[in-house]
Amino acid sequence: MTIGRQESQRETFARLYDEYMPKVYRYIYYRVNDTPVCEDLTSSVFEKALVNFGRYSSDKASFSTWLFSIARNVLIDHYRARRPAAPLEAAADVPSQAPSPWETAERREEMRRLNQCLAALAAEDQEIVRLKFAGELNNRQIARITGLSESNVGTRLFRAIRKLRASFGELADG
Amino acid sequence: MASQRNEEQRFTEELDGMLAGGEPAAPGGGELDFARRMIDLRAAPSDAFKTGLRERLLIEMVRREVAAAQRVSWLSRLKNALAHDVVARTAGVVAVVALVALVFGGMWQMGVFGGRGGTVVTQPPPTGPVVGGTGPAMRTIEVNQSVTASGFAVYLSQIVIGSGGTEVYAVTPSGLATDPKPPTAEAEYRFDSSTPVAAGPATSERSAIGSTTHIWTIPRPPDGAHELTFSITRVGDTAGPWTFVVSLGR
Numbered sequence: 001m002t003i004g005r006q007e008s009q010r011e012t013f014a015r016l017y018d019e020y021m022p023k024v025y026r027y028i029y030y031r032v033n034d035t036p037v038c039e040d041l042t043s044s045v046f047e048k049a050l051v052n053f054g055r056y057s058s059d060k061a062s063f064s065t066w067l068f069s070i071a072r073n074v075l076i077d078h079y080r081a082r083r084p085a086a087p088l089e090a091a092a093d094v095p096s097q098a099p100s101p102w103e104t105a106e107r108r109e110e111m112r113r114l115n116q117c118l119a120a121l122a123a124e125d126q127e128i129v130r131l132k133f134a135g136e137l138n139n140r141q142i143a144r145i146t147g148l149s150e151s152n153v154g155t156r157l158f159r160a161i162r163k164l165r166a167s168f169g170e171l172a173d174g
Numbered sequence: 175m176a177s178q179r180n181e182e183q184r185f186t187e188e189l190d191g192m193l194a195g196g197e198p199a200a201p202g203g204g205e206l207d208f209a210r211r212m213i214d215l216r217a218a219p220s221d222a223f224k225t226g227l228r229e230r231l232l233i234e235m236v237r238r239e240v241a242a243a244q245r246v247s248w249l250s251r252l253k254n255a256l257a258h259d260v261v262a263r264t265a266g267v268v269a270v271v272a273l274v275a276l277v278f279g280g281m282w283q284m285g286v287f288g289g290r291g292g293t294v295v296t297q298p299p300p301t302g303p304v305v306g307g308t309g310p311a312m313r314t315i316e317v318n319q320s321v322t323a324s325g326f327a328v329y330l331s332q333i334v335i336g337s338g339g340t341e342v343y344a345v346t347p348s349g350l351a352t353d354p355k356p357p358t359a360e361a362e363y364r365f366d367s368s369t370p371v372a373a374g375p376a377t378s379e380r381s382a383i384g385s386t387t388h389i390w391t392i393p394r395p396p397d398g399a400h401e402l403t404f405s406i407t408r409v410g411d412t413a414g415p416w417t418f419v420v421s422l423g424r
Contacts (some may be wrong), residue, residue, distance in 0.1 A: 010235050017228055022219055029217035039223050043230075050231055067375045111215050135214055157189075158182040158205065165208040165266055 012051055016063055017046060023064075024071050031075055037112035039172050041078055046070045065144050068135050072127075072145070117167040122147070125160040132157055185205060185209075190377040200294040229327070229347050231384055236345045237318065237331045238424060240387065299333075312336040328406055330414040335422075344416075346368070346409045356380035357410030359388045365399040373404070394424055 024045050029038045049056075055068055058126050118126055125148065131142045139153040146153070188198045194342040198206050317330045326347055334341040346359065350401050356378035375390040388406075395402065405417040 010232065010239070013235060014228070014232060017231065021224060025219040026216050035217075038217070039219070039227075042219070042223075043227055046227060047229055047234075050235060107215065110211075111217070112355070114212065114215055133188070133193070133209075133216060138190060154182050154186050158185050161185075161205045161209055161212075164212075165205060169207070 009053070013050065016067075017028050020064065020067055021046065021134050024067065027068065027071055027130050028075065028134075030115070030118065030130045030134050032078075033111075037078075041074055050080050061144065062085065064135065064137055065141050068131060068137065068141075068145055078117060113168060114164070115142055117164050117171065120167060121160055121163060125163075128153055128157050129160050129164070193242050196211055215296045228387075233320075233327075233329050233345055233347070236387060237329065237387055240343050240345075241316075293386060315420060317418065317420050319418050319420075321418060323414045323416050324412050326409075327411065328409070328414070329418075330404065330418045333402065333404075333420060337394075339391045339393055339397065342392065342404055344376075344388045344390075344406060346386045346388065346406075348385050356386045356388075358408075358410040359386075359410075361404060361406045361407060363390075363392050365395050365403075366401055369402075370405070 021042065022068075025042045028041045028045070029035075031036050032041065036058060045067070049067055056063070059065075061069075095103060121129070127146060128142055128148075131137050131145060135141075137145070139150050139157070141149075142153045142157075143150040148156070188206055192198060192206075192213060198210075232371070237315055296392045306369060312335065314332055314334050316332050318332075319415040320329045321329045323330075328347070329345040331343045331345060342361075342363075344359075346357065357380075359376045359378060361376070363373050364370045369390075373390045373392050376390045378386050378388045380386045385407075390404075400422055402420045402422060403417065404420065405415045406412065
């Protein structure tokens with residue numbers, strides 16, 4: 001019985017899980033804004049990653065690009081299966097069903113407002129913001145996932161944050 | 175145009191630095207301040223979810239590794255037997271010839287060769303937990319049960335009944351020991367309602383991420399036994415018991 005041969009793969013997966021799980025969780029949370037659903041979908045992403053881990057090749061893509069492609073597909077499948085009539089942007093308006101206990105009311109309100117503003121952006125800009133702020137990916141990695149050029153990602157990200165800032169301020173004032 | 179590009183470039187660099195845990199090198203503009211606020215507002219998974227999912231994924235990974243290793247082990251044993259044992263080699267050749275005859279016989283019965291037809295009696299596929307195996311000499315029972323006691327989930331992946339005894343495979347989580355060495359594990363077993371017997375020492379292998387695979391070798395089930403009750407009574411300093419009841423699927 002030789003278990004040691006695969007030991008390093010298990011160790012690698014554990015290390016990558018520790019590094020990327022919070023990022024994937026945040027990325028999904030931005031989209032669903034609901035803790036139990038976010039936990040389900042995050043689990044699903046890592047289960048798929050585990051099943052396909054043996055086939056992952058670092059020559060083809062970085063692990064983050066590969067993992068966030070899985071996460072994107074899991075989200076697409078989720079909305080396709082459960083809310084076929086609702087546009088993806090509407091997800092951000094769904095209030096949190098189970099707010100985390102550590103979140104204060106003020107923080108929750110800010111998060112809700114931010115999600116509302118994010119939902120008003122073009123779908124592609126939303127995705128860039130999520131991949132940047134949740135996934136902590138660089139512009140080149142985002143470009144690979146979205147199919148945009150790296151410079152275009154930089155431009156769109158900057159403009160998206162400018163818009164978000166403006167609309168966030170308007171909501172707070174109004 | 176160029177200054178716009180520079181501003182975007184600077185924003186990206188500063189933002190990447192903030193995401194990596196740093197502070198903006200230059201005085202922050204409005205967008206950078208807002209980005210900082212966005213970073214502070216990000217959601218975070220609870221520790222319970224994070225560790226729970228990690229444990230579950232790693233146990234699943236161990237289960238897959240044990241299953242893969244078991245397949246390799248089974249093939250190796252078969253290869254060794256065929257290479258070194260004249261009787262086994264002869265039996266292997268006879269088995270292959272019998273299998274070919276069975277397949278062709280079945281096809282002939284079904285009229286594939288244009289011969290006589292007739293009623294084809296289809297045997298249902300075998301069901302139940304017994305998979306793989308090579309007849310009465312060796313078989314594997316996939317258990318895949320998890321039992322929680324003393325706050326820890328212990329996973330029994332499979333038992334392999336071979337000619338030399340019965341191997342029992344269990345995985346204990348990282349939280350059961352902090353020492354880099356694998357924790358010792360004690361267990362007892364009984365077939366049907368017989369008196370429990372100590373299972374003896376396990377062969378234990380600790381992974382770098384903390385979980386441990388334990389393999390006990392106990393005697394083959396007596397003829398006519400229906401059920402194995404395997405109870406892991408202690409792992410390291412933590413007392414169980416983690417008790418698994420496995421149907422022997424006879």
